[in-house]
Amino acid sequence: MTSYYKTEMEFFVDMQRCIGCKACEAACAECETNGQQSMIHVNYVERAVTIQTTVQVCMHCDDPVCANVCPADAISKDEFGVVHTANTARCIGCSNCVMACPFGVPFKEESYDMMMKCNMCYDRTSAGKKPMCATVCPSQALYYGTREEMRRMRPNSVPVNTFQFGKLEVKTKVNIMMPKGATMLKVD
Amino acid sequence: MRFQLNKKAFFIALCCCIVTVMLVFYGSRKLQNFDAALIAYLFGTVFALFGIIYRYCIWLQRPPTWMYFRRGWQLLFSKSFVEYAGLSVQKLVRNIAFQRFIYPRGKTRWWGHFMLATGCMLAFCVTIPLTLGWIHFTMNPTDTSLYEAHLFGFKVMEFKLGSWMAFFIFHILNWCSWLVIAGCLLFMRRRLTHAGLIASQTFEGDWLPLVLLMAISVTGLGLTYDYEFLKGKTYEFMAVTHAVTVILFLIWIPFGKFFHIIQRPAQIGAHLYRKEGEKRGMAICPHTHKAFATQMHVDDLKIVTKELGFDFTLEDGTSHLDLSPEGKRAALAKAHLKAREATGKFFG
Numbered sequence: 389m390t391s392y393y394k395t396e397m398e399f400f401v402d403m404q405r406c407i408g409c410k411a412c413e414a415a416c417a418e419c420e421t422n423g424q425q426s427m428i429h430v431n432y433v434e435r436a437v438t439i440q441t442t443v444q445v446c447m448h449c450d451d452p453v454c455a456n457v458c459p460a461d462a463i464s465k466d467e468f469g470v471v472h473t474a475n476t477a478r479c480i481g482c483s484n485c486v487m488a489c490p491f492g493v494p495f496k497e498e499s500y501d502m503m504m505k506c507n508m509c510y511d512r513t514s515a516g517k518k519p520m521c522a523t524v525c526p527s528q529a530l531y532y533g534t535r536e537e538m539r540r541m542r543p544n545s546v547p548v549n550t551f552q553f554g555k556l557e558v559k560t561k562v563n564i565m566m567p568k569g570a571t572m573l574k575v576d
Numbered sequence: 577m578r579f580q581l582n583k584k585a586f587f588i589a590l591c592c593c594i595v596t597v598m599l600v601f602y603g604s605r606k607l608q609n610f611d612a613a614l615i616a617y618l619f620g621t622v623f624a625l626f627g628i629i630y631r632y633c634i635w636l637q638r639p640p641t642w643m644y645f646r647r648g649w650q651l652l653f654s655k656s657f658v659e660y661a662g663l664s665v666q667k668l669v670r671n672i673a674f675q676r677f678i679y680p681r682g683k684t685r686w687w688g689h690f691m692l693a694t695g696c697m698l699a700f701c702v703t704i705p706l707t708l709g710w711i712h713f714t715m716n717p718t719d720t721s722l723y724e725a726h727l728f729g730f731k732v733m734e735f736k737l738g739s740w741m742a743f744f745i746f747h748i749l750n751w752c753s754w755l756v757i758a759g760c761l762l763f764m765r766r767r768l769t770h771a772g773l774i775a776s777q778t779f780e781g782d783w784l785p786l787v788l789l790m791a792i793s794v795t796g797l798g799l800t801y802d803y804e805f806l807k808g809k810t811y812e813f814m815a816v817t818h819a820v821t822v823i824l825f826l827i828w829i830p831f832g833k834f835f836h837i838i839q840r841p842a843q844i845g846a847h848l849y850r851k852e853g854e855k856r857g858m859a860i861c862p863h864t865h866k867a868f869a870t871q872m873h874v875d876d877l878k879i880v881t882k883e884l885g886f887d888f889t890l891e892d893g894t895s896h897l898d899l900s901p902e903g904k905r906a907a908l909a910k911a912h913l914k915a916r917e918a919t920g921k922f923f924g
Contacts, residue, residue, distance in 0.1 A: 402923075403908070403909045403912050403913075404912065404913065404916055404922050404923060405923065419772070420770070420771035420772035420775065421772035421775060421776060422772070423681070423772065429901075429902075429905055431902055431905060431906070433906045433909045433910060433913075434906065434910070440909070440913070442905055442906065442908070442909035444905045444908070453881065453884075453886050456640075456881075456884045456886065457640045457877065457880055457881060457884065458640065459638070459640040459641040459643070459644045459645075459842065460641075460839055460842060461635070461638075472776065476681075477833060477836040478836050478839060480839070480840070480842045480843040480845075480846050481677075481843060481846055482644060482846040482849070483869065483873070484640055484644075484877060484880075486869075486901060487869055487873060487874065487877050487897065487901075488877055488881060488886075488897065489901070489904070490888065490896055490904060491904060491905065491908060492899075492900070492901030492902060492903070492904035492905040492908075493901070494901075495901065499677075499680040500677060500680055500681050501671075501677035501843065502677070502681075507776075510772075510775050510776055511771050511772050511774070511775035511776070514775050514776075515775070542924060543924075544921065544924030545924045551908075553888055553890075553896045554887065554888050554889045554890040554891065554895070554896055555887040555888070555889050556886055556887050556888055556896075564912065565924075566912075566915055566916075567915060567916060567918070567919040567921065567924060568924070570915060573908075573911055573912060573915060574911060575896070575907050575908055575911040576890050576891055576892075576896075576907075576911070
């Protein structure tokens with residue numbers, strides 16, 4: 389039985405593969421840590437000109453901006469690098485994390501007066517299982533596995549976990565699949 | 577990590593403790609109303625106060641906390657004082673006294689928290705002034721069937737012994753205990769059965785507070801049980817175990833989950849901040865062209881993030897923070913598409 393967090397497993401995202409089926413959204417709502425609410429974001433990139441959709445999970449930053457800007461110390465990162473959703477006792481619903489996350493991940497549930505976000509299906513990943521979204525994604529825009537598996541599946545791509553937002557460089561636990569040779573994704 | 581004394585926090589906490597000890601001295605009319613049997617509780621309370629103030633001051637020194645703490649008070653004492661004072665009272669009743677924001681998260685969860693919080697807050701209101709010698713009870717000198725309650729040495733109320741009022745007041749901590757026990761049991765059931773909580777909970781963070789509250793309530797009820805049914809034979813054991821659990825609770829407030837009781841009023845500040853921000857104008861996302869937050873919030877966040885070492889300024893002088901969450905996700909997707917396009921292949 390593998391009831392522990394598997395550190396060799398990683399999350400890989402390739403937004404170009406997202407077909408907007410929203411299977412991940414439905415699966416995410418099954419995650420026990422979310423309270424039956426979907427934490428994943430699927431939205432059109434620019435509906436007026438393209439039908440392209442994009443999918444966004446929490447990227448679990450090395451130095452999470454959300455946790456740094458939280459005035460209530462409600463967000464924490466564990467020893468596996470998973471950035472957890474707001475501590476329900478502490479979160480004061482100020483939305484600082486919602487506004488500061490460079491990936492647009494956390495959202496505020498107004499009725500709860502609390503922030504919520506993806507915690508990589510901690511009930512599953514902490515027991516050695518794959519996150520819900522990655523198990524149902526039909527186009528493998530979301531994939532959870534080893535680096536070696538990914539290398540075999542996508543020989544012309546490379547996982548990248550460094551992002552440039554203006555002057556800020558952000559490193560993440562979750563990888564994005566980029567063309568071979570790329571070392572970072574510049575967003576401006 | 578090496579411990580470093582925060583001098584500012586230490587000084588403020590020390591001053592607060594000195595003022596409290598002075599208030600104990602004068603509030604108990606130079607100790608004549610102070611109950612010496614409660615001396616251990618007094619030490620526990622003063623230590624807890626020191627820890628709470630010390631941690632609170634350190635907490636306030638963090639840039640985001642200080643920004644919103646300052647903003648909250650500035651807004652309260654602005655020209656909209658009457659409106660914001662009213663809103664604060666409304667939120668105080670709704671969010672602090674009744675914790676209504678928990679109700680949508682789950683009805684049983686709210687009942688559990690409401691009973692637990694009401695039991696604790698009511699018990700604080702009784703035990704803290706008792707421990708500090710601020711309230712005490714005496715017989716009416718002319719009529720021994722009457723009992724008097726004094727606050728800071730001034731008589732505030734009188735009730736007849738054997739009356740319903742006397743029964744209610746003498747057993748108030750028992751009512752608190754039952755409320756806390758009921759709340760704890762609901763939470764324990766939740767923590768034993770909810771798969772998500774089982775995965776993310778910790779003993780010291782989530783179970784210890786419940787166990788401690790349960791121990792305080794049960795040993796507190798044990799004191800009544802002892803003098804009602806055991807003729808006081810186990811009084812010392814009951815009194816010592818209760819004192820130990822209460823003092824552990826007190827000295828642990830600054831370090832553990834109970835600190836959220838002290839932090840929670842900040843939620844009121846967040847509501848004032850939002851209200852004022854809406855008045856001043858909303859920020860429009862350049863991508864979605866929709867309002868997504870108050871402009872004041874976006875502007876303040878730019879300052880806070882820079883103070884924390886996160887500079888989101890883009891090459892064109894704008895900021896990544898000007899985008900709404902959806903705008904940020906779209907920006908990332910577009911950047912990804914651009915990188916793929918540059919290689920001539922969208923997949924690989």
